[in-house]
Amino acid sequence: xxxxxxxxxxxxxxxxxxxxxxxxxxxxxxxxVYTKHGGYDRLRRVLEDDDVAPDDITNEVKASGLTGRxxxxxxxxxxxxxxxxxxxxxxxxxxxGDESEPGTFKDRQVMEYNPHLMFExxxxxxxAMHIDTAYVYTRGEYTDWIALMAEQLENAYEAGYVGExxxxxxxxxxxxxxxxxGAYICGEETSLMESLEGKRGYPRYKPPFPAQKGIFxxxxxxxxxxxxxxxxxxxxxxxxxxxTIGAEDMPGAALYGMSGHVKQPGVYEYPxxxxxxxxxxxxxxxxxxxxxxxxxxxGGSSVPPIRADQIDGLSMNDESxxxxxxxxxxxxxxxLDEETDMVSFTRRVAHFYQDETCGxxxxxxxxxxWLENILARIDEGEGRMRDIDLILELCDNMDGGRTICAFxxxxxxxxxxxxxxxxxxxxxxxxxxxxxxxxxVSAGPDSAVAATE
Amino acid sequence: xxxxxxxxxxxxxxxxxxxPEFSDEELxxxxxxxxxxxxxxxxYPEDQAAIMKVLWLAQEKFGYLPPEVIKFCGETLDMSFSQxxxxxxxxxxxxxxxxxxxxxxxCTCFSCQVCGGYDILHYLEEKLGVHAGETTDDGxxxxxxxxxxxxxxxxxxxxxxxxxxxxxxxxxxxxDLIESLRAGEVPSFTSMTLPQDxxxxxxxxxxxxxxxxxxxxxxxxxxxx
Numbered sequence: 001x002x003x004x005x006x007x008x009x010x011x012x013x014x015x016x017x018x019x020x021x022x023x024x025x026x027x028x029x030x031x032x033v034y035t036k037h038g039g040y041d042r043l044r045r046v047l048e049d050d051d052v053a054p055d056d057i058t059n060e061v062k063a064s065g066l067t068g069r070x071x072x073x074x075x076x077x078x079x080x081x082x083x084x085x086x087x088x089x090x091x092x093x094x095x096x097g098d099e100s101e102p103g104t105f106k107d108r109q110v111m112e113y114n115p116h117l118m119f120e121x122x123x124x125x126x127x128a129m130h131i132d133t134a135y136v137y138t139r140g141e142y143t144d145w146i147a148l149m150a151e152q153l154e155n156a157y158e159a160g161y162v163g164e165x166x167x168x169x170x171x172x173x174x175x176x177x178x179x180x181x182g183a184y185i186c187g188e189e190t191s192l193m194e195s196l197e198g199k200r201g202y203p204r205y206k207p208p209f210p211a212q213k214g215i216f217x218x219x220x221x222x223x224x225x226x227x228x229x230x231x232x233x234x235x236x237x238x239x240x241x242x243x244t245i246g247a248e249d250m251p252g253a254a255l256y257g258m259s260g261h262v263k264q265p266g267v268y269e270y271p272x273x274x275x276x277x278x279x280x281x282x283x284x285x286x287x288x289x290x291x292x293x294x295x296x297x298x299g300g301s302s303v304p305p306i307r308a309d310q311i312d313g314l315s316m317n318d319e320s321x322x323x324x325x326x327x328x329x330x331x332x333x334x335x336l337d338e339e340t341d342m343v344s345f346t347r348r349v350a351h352f353y354q355d356e357t358c359g360x361x362x363x364x365x366x367x368x369x370w371l372e373n374i375l376a377r378i379d380e381g382e383g384r385m386r387d388i389d390l391i392l393e394l395c396d397n398m399d400g401g402r403t404i405c406a407f408x409x410x411x412x413x414x415x416x417x418x419x420x421x422x423x424x425x426x427x428x429x430x431x432x433x434x435x436x437x438x439x440x441v442s443a444g445p446d447s448a449v450a451a452t453e
Numbered sequence: 454x455x456x457x458x459x460x461x462x463x464x465x466x467x468x469x470x471x472x473p474e475f476s477d478e479e480l481x482x483x484x485x486x487x488x489x490x491x492x493x494x495x496x497y498p499e500d501q502a503a504i505m506k507v508l509w510l511a512q513e514k515f516g517y518l519p520p521e522v523i524k525f526c527g528e529t530l531d532m533s534f535s536q537x538x539x540x541x542x543x544x545x546x547x548x549x550x551x552x553x554x555x556x557x558x559x560c561t562c563f564s565c566q567v568c569g570g571y572d573i574l575h576y577l578e579e580k581l582g583v584h585a586g587e588t589t590d591d592g593x594x595x596x597x598x599x600x601x602x603x604x605x606x607x608x609x610x611x612x613x614x615x616x617x618x619x620x621x622x623x624x625x626x627x628x629d630l631i632e633s634l635r636a637g638e639v640p641s642f643t644s645m646t647l648p649q650d651x652x653x654x655x656x657x658x659x660x661x662x663x664x665x666x667x668x669x670x671x672x673x674x675x676x677x678x
Contacts (some may be wrong), residue, residue, distance in 0.1 A: 024653035032526035087630045102601035141602050143616050144642045176496045180626045181544030200543040216498045259564050259605035266606045266648040266668035288670040348563040
């Protein structure tokens, strides 16, 4: 590694990167400081310049290549074009601040340290898509941050940046804060819409997609908090210029939420496409407890973990992580060292999904429970060798469109990958079983791994 | 018989229809509360959408949400009991039964798990003499196991009664925390600093908070070596 970072890194010269989402400015969360540093200027320019049409913003966002930062990574500009032509129905923007994907804690930093950038992004998105009202759905646990946002939103209303005839133009838009109450599934866009309507957060079938039939059956777009915070930056820099930052397949800045066994965890801002090895050994100062690296979960619980021997040359963009069957997800890598018991870890992942399944679809409601029970049995030393294949078989019966939403896929992905990639650990625990079982003919030929070799 | 049989054990469920805790006289909104609810209704095209905010308000007012309170909240927004009950029971943070003065939600989800979340939970259980999910005899503390609370860089951590976060937990920190909670002092909001700010801003970027902390990794607990 040379002084200017690894030359092969898609993030480029990340060491001299200047932060844009969370620039080093004291008290940037206050309205007066934000406006002093060019805040809301982009909105003002767009509203005052008659040559800038709403579609121009959408086109800039499309040109920037910005992808959603909430986990799915769908191109944001493309999503915006799904909105139908304005008619007499109201139109809504759902701002997804549910952030309950385990391992993810970066949207909160935007809410705390740069809420006005998010509001400005909401307003620009609102202008582009002719939105009447934006609902900021924040997870219920973030009480203190919701209070902070409410205070700043009130300031923005008073200063005329939000509400009727924004900055003297004929564009009006409201922003409403909506507090959740602790349900992971409400981060799923159709579940979020149900929850906003005052119902149980059950995901809906797609189609109809939110753009056709969203909140209160009206045209709706759902975007993540961080995704919207990028929009003012894109309007400022221009879509083409923005697309040159970071990795080609998902360009732009990214907030990396580093956690686990690293020396200096926390939220860092760098371009997308950072090498995992740079993030762990350079940015975070290496492993905390002097142990070797064992695994990395690159972006929240729903993405498959990567073994240490696979991370060479891997970078934080979908193209690169796709080579080992993983994804960037929420850009929040969890780093695990050699001491980690992968069976206990996988059991806890399964427990999370069992706890958070909404219970609508049978494969997911029952499957997550069975997965947890089987993994608990193995973890407690009572597993049978055929349990390992039973887990994989169960996984195959849960994902791939067998359920209404992608929750089951999210549950199955990491568990299947963990069992396949760390199979020796699962086998070691089963071998110590007090219930040794030899080949079971009833379970078919796939389970023909003798427990008592 | 293995204790991990696929068949779930039959557990005793709490009484689903207990005698009402609150009388009809108690189940009224003050003028200030009604004003708030009216304002919330204005924010949505349909009144029902305000149910989550009304349930939060009721939980603040009554402490928890027994069936009669849920029914009362539903009636406020012209919802049937079953609709309101469906919402209240879907979300973790609405308390359906009475809790202690302080509810300690210890995060044990895997980011905290691998950094000692269960050590903290077990330490707390032992210290207070309760299991997760139970309330101490004096009604002071309820200990709960929580799913990811979204502060993985400061693992292990906990949330106190749907409010303030306490970060980078150690047994010593738990001792101090319990002592101050017993004295009625709830810790104030702590702002987590960004590592990149250390060089560029000299640490904290907010001048309006008193308490700041840096994300850090706790050393491995001794018994785990």
